[in-house]
Amino acid sequence: MGKEIFRKYGIPVPDGYVVESASGVKKFDKPVVIKSQILLGGRGKSGGIKFAKSQADLDSGVKELLGSKIRNLTVSKVLVEEMLDIKKEIYVSIALNRAERVPMVIASSSGGVEIESVPEDKIFKTLVDPLIGYSDYIGREATNFLKLEPAIAAQFRSILSNLYRVFEKEDCELVEINPLVITGSGKLIAADAKVVMDSDSMFRHKEINIVDTEKTPLELEAQGKGYSFVELDGNIGVIANGAGLTMATLDALTLHKGKPRNFLDLGGTDNVDTVVNAFELVMKADPKAILVNIFGGVTKCDTVANGIVAAKDRLKISKPIVVRLSGVHEDEGRAILKNDGIEAFSTMLPAIERVAQIAGGN
Amino acid sequence: MSVLVDKNTRVIVQGITGHQGSFHAGEMIKFGTKVVAGVSPGKGGSKFQDLDVYDTVAEAMKLSPDATMISVPAPYVKDAAFEAIDHGIKIVYILTEHVPFHDTMEIVHQARRKGITLIGPNGPGITSPFLCKIGIMPNQIFKEGDVAVASRSGTLTYEIVEAITRNGFGESTVIGLGGDPVVGLTFIDVLKMFEEDERTKKIVLVGEIGGNNEERAAEYIKKHVSKKVVAYITGRSAPPGKRMGHAGAIIEKGVGTAESKIKAFNSAGVKVADYPWDIPGLLR
Numbered sequence: 082m083g084k085e086i087f088r089k090y091g092i093p094v095p096d097g098y099v100v101e102s103a104s105g106v107k108k109f110d111k112p113v114v115i116k117s118q119i120l121l122g123g124r125g126k127s128g129g130i131k132f133a134k135s136q137a138d139l140d141s142g143v144k145e146l147l148g149s150k151i152r153n154l155t156v157s158k159v160l161v162e163e164m165l166d167i168k169k170e171i172y173v174s175i176a177l178n179r180a181e182r183v184p185m186v187i188a189s190s191s192g193g194v195e196i197e198s199v200p201e202d203k204i205f206k207t208l209v210d211p212l213i214g215y216s217d218y219i220g221r222e223a224t225n226f227l228k229l230e231p232a233i234a235a236q237f238r239s240i241l242s243n244l245y246r247v248f249e250k251e252d253c254e255l256v257e258i259n260p261l262v263i264t265g266s267g268k269l270i271a272a273d274a275k276v277v278m279d280s281d282s283m284f285r286h287k288e289i290n291i292v293d294t295e296k297t298p299l300e301l302e303a304q305g306k307g308y309s310f311v312e313l314d315g316n317i318g319v320i321a322n323g324a325g326l327t328m329a330t331l332d333a334l335t336l337h338k339g340k341p342r343n344f345l346d347l348g349g350t351d352n353v354d355t356v357v358n359a360f361e362l363v364m365k366a367d368p369k370a371i372l373v374n375i376f377g378g379v380t381k382c383d384t385v386a387n388g389i390v391a392a393k394d395r396l397k398i399s400k401p402i403v404v405r406l407s408g409v410h411e412d413e414g415r416a417i418l419k420n421d422g423i424e425a426f427s428t429m430l431p432a433i434e435r436v437a438q439i440a441g442g443n
Numbered sequence: 444m445s446v447l448v449d450k451n452t453r454v455i456v457q458g459i460t461g462h463q464g465s466f467h468a469g470e471m472i473k474f475g476t477k478v479v480a481g482v483s484p485g486k487g488g489s490k491f492q493d494l495d496v497y498d499t500v501a502e503a504m505k506l507s508p509d510a511t512m513i514s515v516p517a518p519y520v521k522d523a524a525f526e527a528i529d530h531g532i533k534i535v536y537i538l539t540e541h542v543p544f545h546d547t548m549e550i551v552h553q554a555r556r557k558g559i560t561l562i563g564p565n566g567p568g569i570t571s572p573f574l575c576k577i578g579i580m581p582n583q584i585f586k587e588g589d590v591a592v593a594s595r596s597g598t599l600t601y602e603i604v605e606a607i608t609r610n611g612f613g614e615s616t617v618i619g620l621g622g623d624p625v626v627g628l629t630f631i632d633v634l635k636m637f638e639e640d641e642r643t644k645k646i647v648l649v650g651e652i653g654g655n656n657e658e659r660a661a662e663y664i665k666k667h668v669s670k671k672v673v674a675y676i677t678g679r680s681a682p683p684g685k686r687m688g689h690a691g692a693i694i695e696k697g698v699g700t701a702e703s704k705i706k707a708f709n710s711a712g713v714k715v716a717d718y719p720w721d722i723p724g725l726l727r
Contacts, residue, residue: 177544179654179691182551182625197696211548212556252545281690282543284518295684309688324622324688325596325651328677329719335680336717344681346688376598376605378581379466408581408601429602430720 083274086251090243092258093236093270097162103144109136111163117146118158129156132164165272170260171227172196173241174275175209175248177255184209184248186241188223192260215245236269237261252282303362308345310362315340317440318368320359322347322380330374333429339437342368349379356388360396370401372436374429377408386414390421401439405432446591446616446636446643447534447560448510448575450475455508455532457482457500457515457523459491463538464514467579471512474576479506500526510534512568512577520564521546528553536577537563540622544690547625554627561627565689566619567597580604580617588613590726591637593630594649595620595656595691599677602719603649610723615642622689624653630660638668645671645726648713652678653691653699661707673725675716676704 084094099118100106117129129151131142139161146159170192178185188205189196196204205226207219220238229237240261248256257275264270278286296304303310309324313331317339321327324346331341343366347359363371375385385406392398404425406414415425426432454471458464459481468491472478480503481491487498497503500511511527513520513535520542527535528550535554542564554561562569568578572585579597584605590612594600600619607614616637620628630648637643646668650657657676664672679701681687683694694700705715714725 177548177624179624180629180656180659182548184548210552211545212552249545252543254544279543279545281517281541282545285543309686311682311685311687313682321598323596323598324692325594325599325649325677326602328651328681328687328692329599329602329675331680332677333718341680344687376602378598378601379579407605409583428720430718 083276084271086247086276087271087274090247092240092243092247093268094274095162095165095270095272097160099158099160100143101147101158103140103147106140106143106161109133109139113139114162114164115139115142115146116160116162117149117151117156118160119151119154119156165262165270166265167262168265169263170272171263172199172259173237173244173261174255174257174259175244175253176257178208181208183211184245186219186223186245188227188241190227196259209245214249215242217242232267233263233269240269240271247276251276252279252286253277254279299362299365303345306358306362308359308362309348311344312366313341313343315342316369317436318342318363318366318371319374320345320347320356320363320371321374322349322376326374326376330372330429330433333433334372334437337433337437339433339440342366347375347380351379351381351384353384353388353391356385357392357395360389360392360398364396364398368400369440370403370436372432373402373404374432375406375408377406377411377414381410382406382408382414383410383417386417386425389423390417393421401436403432403436403439405429445571445574446618446633446640448569448571448577450574451477452510452575452577453477453479453506453508454510454512454575454577455480455482455500455503455506457511457513457527459483459496460486460489461514464512465491467512467514467538470579470582471576474570474582475573476575476577479508500530500532504530508532510536510577512536512538514538517541517543521550524550524561525553528557528559531557532559534560534562534577535627536568537561537565538568538579540565542623544623544625547623551625551627562618563621563626565623566595566621566626567600569616569618570614571616572614578619580619584608585617586613589615589642589644590647591615591640591643591645592617592647592649593620593633593637594618595622595651595689596649596677597622599719600649603647603675603722606720606723607647607726612723612726615640622691624691626691630656631663634660634663634668638670643670645673647722647726648672648674650674650676650704651689651692652681652687652701652704653689653693653695655698657704658707661711661713664711664713671726672713673716673722674708674713675719675722676701676708679705
C-alpha cells in the first residue's frame with residue numbers, strides 16, 4: 082500500500098504486481114522477489130519472502146505463501162516484484178519530532194538496517210518549519226552530507242521533495258524508505274515503503290480504509306464502538322474514566338500484584354448504555370473480577386451506578402464487581418449500588434486492594 | 444497576578460452553542476470566570492444566558508477578550524484557532540480531542556510567531572482558584588493555595604487535585620497540557636511560569652509515557668527551578684507500542700518509558716510518587 086502511494090507521488094518503486102491466487106501469476110521474464118502482503122514489519126524473519134529465478138520457483142513460491150500464516154495472520158495477497166540490482170542501500174525518512182513539534186528529515190548512507198543502530202554522526206537530521214514546508218536547500222544539505230555523486234544526488238533530492246509531499250498531504254506520522262536502493266545502472270529506487278498515517282486525520286482521507294493489524298479482534302470491536310481499549314494478559318477487567326486515570330489504575334493494580342486484563346477508558350459520558358456496552362466488551366475478555374474506577378465530573382457517578390446495575394442485569398454478570406466512585410453525584414451513585422448489594426469505595430486504594438485479593442485467590 | 448489568567452481575564456467561547464461548549468461555559472461562569480461572549484458560525488444574534496453570540500471572532504473583538512476556549516469538532520479546530528490567533532487573542536485553549544497533529548503543528552507555530560499562548564488540544568484547560576477557570580475541570584475540587592499543578596491528563600489531574608485539597612493544601616494554578624503528541628505547552632514552559640509566580644510555592648508535575656517532555660523538564664529543573672517539585676508518572680505497566688487512550692501515550696522504539704522519566708526526575712531531586720494519592724505526602 083505504501084508503494085501505491087509512492088507511485089502516485091512520483092517516487093520510483095520496483096516494477097511489480099499483486100496476486101490473490103496462483104492463476105494471477107504472469108510469465109516469468111526476470112528474477113523476482115515474492116512478498117507476503119501483510120501490514121507487519123519483520124516479514125523476512127517470519128518467512129514471508131521468497132526469491133524466484135525461474136517460472137517454476139515463481140509458481141511454487143506464490144502457492145506456498147498464499148494461505149500461509151504469519152503471526153496468526155493469513156496471507157491473502159502476495160506482491161511479485163522485480164529483483165533489484167543493488168549496488169548500495171541508503172536511508173531516508175520524515176517523522177514527527179514530538180519535542181520540537183515539527184517534521185524532521187532523517188537521511189543516512191547506511192540503509193537496510195534499523196536507523197537506531199547507525200551512529201549519530203552518520204545520520205543527517207534537520208527540522209522543517211511546518212508553516213513554510215519543504216525547501217530545496219534541505220535536499221542540497223542532505224545530499225552534501227551523504228556525499229552522493231551528482232546524478233544520484235539529483236534523484237535523491239527529487240525523491241525527498243516528493244516524500245515530504247506524501248508526509249504532508251497524507252497526514253503522516255512517518256514516511257520511511259529503507260532501503261532506498263542505488264542500482265547498478267545508477268537509478269534510485271524505493272525498495273521498501275513505510276507510510277504511517279495519523280488515525281485522527283481519517284475524516285479527510287475517506288478513500289483509505291486502514292485496518293490496524295496490530296490490534297486484536299476485541300480491540301477492533303471496541304474501536305468500532307468508540308472506546309479506547311487495550312487487551313492485556315491479566316485477569317482483572319478494568320473500566321475507568323479518562324486515559325490518565327485508567328493508566329494510573331492499571332499501574333496501582335500492578336504494584337499490588339493484581340494483573341489487569343485490559344485498559345478501557347469510558348471517556349466523558351452521561352449515558353447508561355455507554356457503561357453497559359463497556360461491560361459487554363470487558364466480559365468478552367473473560368476476567369475473573371471487574372474493577373470500576375470513576376472520578377465523576379462530566380461523567381456522573383449515579384449514571385455509572387445505574388449502568389453497573391443495568392449491565393449486571395442485562396448481561397447476567399455473576400463475577401465480582403468492585404467499584405470506586407468519587408466526585409459528582411457520588412452519594413446518589415453509592416446508594417443505587419448499595420440497593421443492588423454492591424459496596425462502592427470512595428477512594429482508589431481499598432478498591433485496588435479488594436479486587437487484587439479476589440482475583441489473586443487461585 | 445497569577446499564571447496566565449486572573450480575575451480580570453475576559454474570555455470568549457468558540458462553539459458556545461454546542462453540547463460541550465454550553466455546559467462548560469455555564470460551569471466557568473459559576474466558577475467566577477468573566478465569560479464575555481460566545482462565537483458560533485450561523486448562530487449570530489442568539490444568546491447564551493445573558494451573553495451575545497456572534498458569527499465571527501472579529502465581531503466579538505469589541506468586547507476585548509484576552510482568552511478563548513475552542514470547543515468545536517476536530518475538522519474545524521484549525522480554522523477556529525487561526526481565527527482567534529489572527530485577531531490577536533492572547534490565550535487560545537483548545538478542548539477538542541482527535542485534532543490531526545499536522546493541524547496542531549501549524550497552530551503551534553502560528554501562535555509562536557504571534558506571541559500567543561496555546562493550551563491543549565485535548566486537555567482540561569487552566570484553573571486559578573477562584574480567579575478564573577478556562578476549561579472543563581470540576582469546580583468543586585479546588586481550594587485556593589500555593590501548589591501549582593501541570594499535567595498531561597484530565598481525570599487523573601482531578602484525582603490528584605482533589606487529594607491535594609482534601610489533605611489541607613490548595614492550588615495556585617492547575618494547567619492541563621493535553622494528551623496529544625503535539626500540544627502548545629511543554630512542562631518547561633509552565634515550570635518557567637510557576638517559578639516566577641508569587642502565589643506558587645510548590646509544584647506538582649503529572650506526566651505519562653510517550654515522548655521526552657518529562658526528561659527535558661528534569662534537565663530544566665536542575666538548572667532553573669528553586670521551588671519544590673514533586674511528580675507522578677503514569678503508564679509504568681503499559682506495554683510498548685500500544686496507545687493507552689491518549690494519542691501521545693505510547694512507548695515507541697524504547698523512547699518514552701515510565702522508567703526513563705522516573706529516573707530523570709530522581710536525578711533532578713524530584714520525588715516521584717508511586718500512587719496518585721501519595722502526592723500530598725510528598726508536598727509536606
